[in-house]
Amino acid sequence: MSPGERAALELAEAAREPAGGGGGFAASLFMGRPRLSRVSPLPRQTLEDRDQGDAFLERLGRFMDAEVDPDAIDRDGEIPERVIAGLSRLGAFGIKIPARYGGLGLSQTNYSRAAMLLGSRCANLTALLSAHQSIGVPQPLLTFGTDEQRRRFLPRCAGGDISAFALTEPGVGSDPAKMETVATPSPDGTHYVLDGEKLWCTNGTKAGLAVVMAKTPGAPGGGAPKISAFVVEMDAPGVEVVQRCRFMGLRALYNGVIRFDRVRVPAENLILGEGRGLKVALTTLNTGRITLPAACAGMAKRCLEWATSWAGERVQWGAPIGRHDAVAQKLAGIAADAFAIESMTLYTSALVDRDKRADVRVEAAFAKLWGSEAAWRIVNETMQIRGGRGYETAASLAARGEAPVPVERFLRDSRINTIFEGSSEIMRLFIAREALDPHLKVAGAALNTQLSTTARLRAALRAARFYALWYPGLWIPRAGGLAATHPALRKDMRKARALSRKLARRQFHAMLRHGPKLEKRQILLGRFVDIGAELFAMTTSVSHASHLLEAGDLDPGGINSLVSKVQYFCKTSRGRVAGLFAATRRNADREGYRLAASLLK
Numbered sequence: 001m002s003p004g005e006r007a008a009l010e011l012a013e014a015a016r017e018p019a020g021g022g023g024g025f026a027a028s029l030f031m032g033r034p035r036l037s038r039v040s041p042l043p044r045q046t047l048e049d050r051d052q053g054d055a056f057l058e059r060l061g062r063f064m065d066a067e068v069d070p071d072a073i074d075r076d077g078e079i080p081e082r083v084i085a086g087l088s089r090l091g092a093f094g095i096k097i098p099a100r101y102g103g104l105g106l107s108q109t110n111y112s113r114a115a116m117l118l119g120s121r122c123a124n125l126t127a128l129l130s131a132h133q134s135i136g137v138p139q140p141l142l143t144f145g146t147d148e149q150r151r152r153f154l155p156r157c158a159g160g161d162i163s164a165f166a167l168t169e170p171g172v173g174s175d176p177a178k179m180e181t182v183a184t185p186s187p188d189g190t191h192y193v194l195d196g197e198k199l200w201c202t203n204g205t206k207a208g209l210a211v212v213m214a215k216t217p218g219a220p221g222g223g224a225p226k227i228s229a230f231v232v233e234m235d236a237p238g239v240e241v242v243q244r245c246r247f248m249g250l251r252a253l254y255n256g257v258i259r260f261d262r263v264r265v266p267a268e269n270l271i272l273g274e275g276r277g278l279k280v281a282l283t284t285l286n287t288g289r290i291t292l293p294a295a296c297a298g299m300a301k302r303c304l305e306w307a308t309s310w311a312g313e314r315v316q317w318g319a320p321i322g323r324h325d326a327v328a329q330k331l332a333g334i335a336a337d338a339f340a341i342e343s344m345t346l347y348t349s350a351l352v353d354r355d356k357r358a359d360v361r362v363e364a365a366f367a368k369l370w371g372s373e374a375a376w377r378i379v380n381e382t383m384q385i386r387g388g389r390g391y392e393t394a395a396s397l398a399a400r401g402e403a404p405v406p407v408e409r410f411l412r413d414s415r416i417n418t419i420f421e422g423s424s425e426i427m428r429l430f431i432a433r434e435a436l437d438p439h440l441k442v443a444g445a446a447l448n449t450q451l452s453t454t455a456r457l458r459a460a461l462r463a464a465r466f467y468a469l470w471y472p473g474l475w476i477p478r479a480g481g482l483a484a485t486h487p488a489l490r491k492d493m494r495k496a497r498a499l500s501r502k503l504a505r506r507q508f509h510a511m512l513r514h515g516p517k518l519e520k521r522q523i524l525l526g527r528f529v530d531i532g533a534e535l536f537a538m539t540t541s542v543s544h545a546s547h548l549l550e551a552g553d554l555d556p557g558g559i560n561s562l563v564s565k566v567q568y569f570c571k572t573s574r575g576r577v578a579g580l581f582a583a584t585r586r587n588a589d590r591e592g593y594r595l596a597a598s599l600l601k
């Protein structure tokens, strides 16, 4: 391992949260013993919570209809001040901030529902509000801030003082170990002096406050510098917006390069303590990234509406295009995948509502990874179904007297979702690390060459005892545990459980085959992660549907269509899983790596 790789790994490991209670439901999918009781029945939203959310969504929806023109925002590259002021009056800048700090105090589920609504209309507003409260100042202060910090900053944030999150630098994308921004403590300990430059800071050009990650000196006597997190006043002397960055989509993003030149930051603005900044940043992103699949779910459902109406109304070759098999299959895929994104998001949000400190790292990462990739497929297929009209801008469609359906804008806006807040590749590595964690705990010591031979032998014996019981169990089908699953969907849940056992076996075989080198086989690990993500999508969809069916609000037609949608989803998902399993054995990974290496030369 190169020193750079080791530094990055050590930093990421140091910031990992201990997996409370052996990890959640999502992590258990990799061990072949999925705890179905954790996903089904779906944790319920209380009626009171639902009513509170409905009331806010009503107001937000009306405001969006009356005051917001998402196409104009996209065209002008600006969000009108009156829109920002209106959102602030609605309380949209403090959705999750408790009422005692001036916020609406809504639950994570209601916040996700708001993100779905926003995502179905305007990605620029979604990004503004999400960067502010999913990752900007409110979220880290709600998780790690002191009472004094919360009292000082949260009322401002709830009132519409926009905030930002500044981690990325020109040399720091996915790998924070190379961070160059530094915060030097003053000799009297009253403040830090911040120097450096942050890249692509969303809201940075408009923000009053930002959470900034910077390196602080290591322990006296040669300790390595560590990353710390600070709340920084963006009007402090020395803070400069160097450039507003512009992108393919999200054209009204207030995103910029921000320079800090000898900026004085009071010591009271340090979050959690020196050297704890990466934990602050990564933990913030764990919950913060739920907003992204929520917005993707909203976007996907909007695409489904457009695709369905166009597939029914457009007649070519003597029939509505939706009656031609090639288009029909796309439509079915959009409907099924949109439901799955929503299911994953609502489940993960409900876990946070049940326990604010719940370990949802893997659930949120699955929802982000699978949701953003599915949403990209969905918007792409919607464009294909709309044909030339999909590629045409809404303004041009309107000028020709046609419905201004903004699929083109949605496609541009959604591309970034697989890149920011943890790229798909990094999400796969992150989840793979968690998937292997139970094995590292059991067998890691046996492979650790830095331990004594006796310690390694003892560890090997412990591991042998564990695997002697665990592995044979992976071949034995399990019964029961499906009482909360709707009878029409039990078969799908059972199959998902069987596939989880197969996943655990195959991953174990790969560990035996590759040993510690498995870590380098990113594509192989990525396939295991993708299988896990499909299983998560299946189980949460079945559980979500069971919940809706049990609520009894659907007429017979609604029941049938929901059951067949989820059964269809599970069948297509199992098809993808079969392809992934096959590719773990037969693939061109080595040839691909060799080809890339020759290109890099």
Ligand SMILES: Cc1cc2nc3c(=O)[nH]c(=O)nc-3n(C[C@H](O)[C@H](O)[C@H](O)COP(=O)(O)OP(=O)(O)OC[C@H]3O[C@@H](n4cnc5c(N)ncnc54)[C@H](O)[C@@H]3O)c2cc1C
Pocket: 131, 165, 166, 167, 168, 172, 173, 174, 175, 199, 200, 201, 202, 203, 247, 250, 253, 255, 416, 419, 420, 421, 422, 423, 424, 425, 426, 429, 522
């Ligand atoms: C519109 C926009 C808004 C943003 N907003 C913010 C913000 O508010 N705050 C903030 O701090 N940052 C923000 N970012 C930064 C964003 O989070 C980064 O772009 C993202 O972390 C990826 O970093 P990078 O672009 O430097 O890619 P790199 O890290 O250079 O990666 C390039 C490619 O290599 C892959 N890759 C990297 N390392 C590995 C590895 N070890 N194994 C396999 N593949 C790897 C990546 O997945 C990616 O595909 C924003 C970016 C954009 C474009």
